[in-house]
Amino acid sequence: MLRPLTVRVLSALVLAPPVLAVIWVGPPWTDVLLCLAAGVMVWEWARMCGARSIGWLEAVSILSVASSVALGAFVGIERAFAAVAVGALATGAVAALRRTRGGEDGSFGWFSLGIVYVAVPLLAFQWLRGLDEGRLLIVWLLLVVWATDIGAFAVGRTLGGPKLWPAVSPNKTWAGGLGGLTAAGLVSAAYVAVTGTGQFALGLLLAIAASLAAQLGDFFESFVKRRFHRKDTSGLIPGHGGLLDRVDGLIGGTLAVALVIALKEVRL
Known part of the structure; x- marks a missing residue:
């Protein structure tokens, strides 16, 4: 029998490429x-x-x-x-x-x-x-949200420490939250360097906003699931739960980035 982590990784490897391809095509x-x-x-x-x-x-x-x-x-x-x-x-x-x-x-x-x-x-x-630089922007957003998730998990699991909001999500720590922010900033800086936009400061600030919003999105969905006594939103994706379980951070990050760009007409 496959271990839960193995199932989780295999599901991601199967589902992620076609989704990313569709997003890239537009x-x-x-x-x-x-x-x-x-x-x-x-x-x-x-x-x-x-x-x-x-x-x-x-x-x-x-x-x-x-x-x-x-x-x-x-x-x-x-x-x-x-x-x-x-x-x-x-x-x-x-x-x-x-x-x-x-x-x-x-x-x-x-x-x-x-x-x-x-x-x-x-x-x-x-x-x-649909923006002129929408393709690059969406790829940047996905990388920032994924970096937040991975960074928070890795740092939180390694360092432990005080909990962020134990009543809603007992496994999340302050160290993990800061780790997620740091990972998002580093990934954004690397992405800006590779794509050659040169807007490091802007990318960093936007990455911090997206990372914070992604973590808030994760907390919000955890709150709703606890309210209705649910562990997962569904069992649609093996090892991951439901689609909402996988995109809760992306929901928050997307809203934050869209709001900043709409208000300030920012282009990454």
Whole structure:
């Protein structure tokens, strides 16, 4: 029988290359990938919140987010965000109606939050990839988030020490958090050097923001899983849990980078 770590590594080796290839190629394939991811992530969120089968609630949720991503590709991000708001309201209404009939599906607030939680980062990712330097920016973002995850795990496991938030994530330490930040900064500096952009200071500041947001994203999802007594969002990816389990840091990092660029018109 394969060890859990071996299964985890093999899953990553099988799934990562095609996903990275699609992201590198760009639209329209990235839009298709994001629509598929939207469906999986919403299904996992509904499952985590207590939905036991795929019914009207899950269908409305998946349609809301997938249509938002499709609108982002065809008519622009601004109108897509309007669709997110409508989808969150519609999903909340369906969840509330089903709950009044005695269902144990959490609350309409959590289902509405799920629409926003999934759709907004996907639209932000879509927007970043569509920028003039979107390809390089997305690769940089992925490397920074992965470096944060690996650095935090390695340093935290090696040094131990005081916990960051034991009630939510008992294994994460202050040393690990700082290790993640350091790894993100180093990877960003190396990436800037290799690509020749020359913006070391800007890349470092943006990497710190993305790394902090990635760690906050990890904590938020841990909080939600504890709220609903779930270890993983699903068992879709062997050794990794669900898709939401794998992209919680990327969700936070994507939102942070998109916000900085939108406000300051920064280009890495």
